[in-house]
């Protein structure tokens with residue numbers, strides 16, 4: 001579509017936040033409008049620049065981006081007009097294709113003003129997929145906005161403002177469930193920025209993104225400090241050769257909340273990032289590679305050391321182990337449930353273990369992380385799978401309170417998964433910045449001997465060689481506990497109490 005600033009053509013590494021405002025009342029998924037201006041859409045578009053190129057128009061009919069699963073769009077309509085005002089004072093320059101400059105032709109000094117409007121209708125609960133027995137829910141929405149672009153010699157200033165309005169319905173579960181119209185959900189926001197050509201091969205850039213979203217605040221998606229969702233992104237572009245360009249961008253973002261696992265206080269962190277990438281053009285092929293700078297790099301020397309002891313370890317285990325087990329029951333005091341408590345054997349002196357080869361899957365299904373708590377041996381790769389028709393994000397603001405181990409895996413659609421190898425001990429609190437009600441935990445433990453309690457608090461840890469161990473627990477709401485265990489016979493039975 002003829003967007004004033006498209007993400008496909010943008011010279012920045014990050015998307016414009018206001019384009020990605022995917023609506024809006026995303027609880028239960030019944031109103032989760034997948035519509036984003038930046039997403040590719042199928043349709044037909046007419047347009048033109050009828051006179052001297054100063055006026056342009058376009059009109060598009062599209063299928064919308066919300067065309068899978070239980071949510072679908074009817075035909076959407078997009079309309080845009082813009083007018084450029086040529087500010088060259090010299091009439092000869094003004095009428096030429098480019099203005100004359102001391103070092104050759106240059107772009108005209110000009111201002112372009114534009115207007116855009118998008119109207120569509122979301123059909124939720126298509127074919128009764130989300131709420132069987134209930135009819136399809138029609139939710140019209142629109143986006144309306146204006147934009148400006150100013151060009152003077154080596155400087156370009158630009159900005160866009162937009163307002164969004166989405167009809168919203170809420171489903172109340174029950175037998176039978178009921179649908180009711182809720183207040184419409186709105187947002188406003190935009191971006192402003194500047195580019196300056198320091199040299200023909202070096203551009204300094206910055207843009208400021210701001211979104212004030214009622215839906216963000218109501219749903220906390222994402223919850224933010226000072227209720228803002230603003231981002232300042234300075235960057236640069238360097239043309240190394242005619243076909244190689246290096247781009248970089250630093251993003252200074254708003255604060256996001258997390259709960260301190262020790263004190264329970266709400267603290268804030270800024271998931272600031274630096275992104276860099278290379279544009280490389282070879283023959284007619286165009287490749288663009290982006291990679292993110294990561295702070296928690298795998299410790300290669302440690303992995304090498306662990307690999308070195310692997311052979312002897314296998315022999316030891318084969319000789320010594322029978323099917324011994326530790327089992328028992330966890331009772332709780334001051335906590336709702338004894339379920340989902342991790343019980344594990346703490347690090348054993350002089351004993352090292354291979355990082356496991358098998359991956360563990362954490363599913364995102366029906367707006368929840370499943371399982372809610374997963375315990376893994378240090379070095380395990382966890383595959384985060386999205387099984388929902390909506391995009392989910394996975395991030396953790398820290399591992400056991402250590403903020404530098406925070407990580408954001410990004411957002412991905414249904415059916416796709418992203419792996420992450422957990423090399424640091426501790427608990428990662430999983431969150432989704434699209435759905436604040438989602439939470440889960442990955443408890444990374446130092447030995448392969450661990451279990452998570454069932455709904456009655458029972459646990460069983462099998463295949464442990466005989467010996468004396470320290471048993472520890474981790475739980476979402478309770479304090480950690482420690483208990484010595486002497487596993488001399490086939491089975492050691494341990495009862496533990498976890499307190500608030």
Ligand SMILES: [Cu+2]
Pocket residue numbers: 367391392393432433434435438
């Ligand atoms: Cu989610």
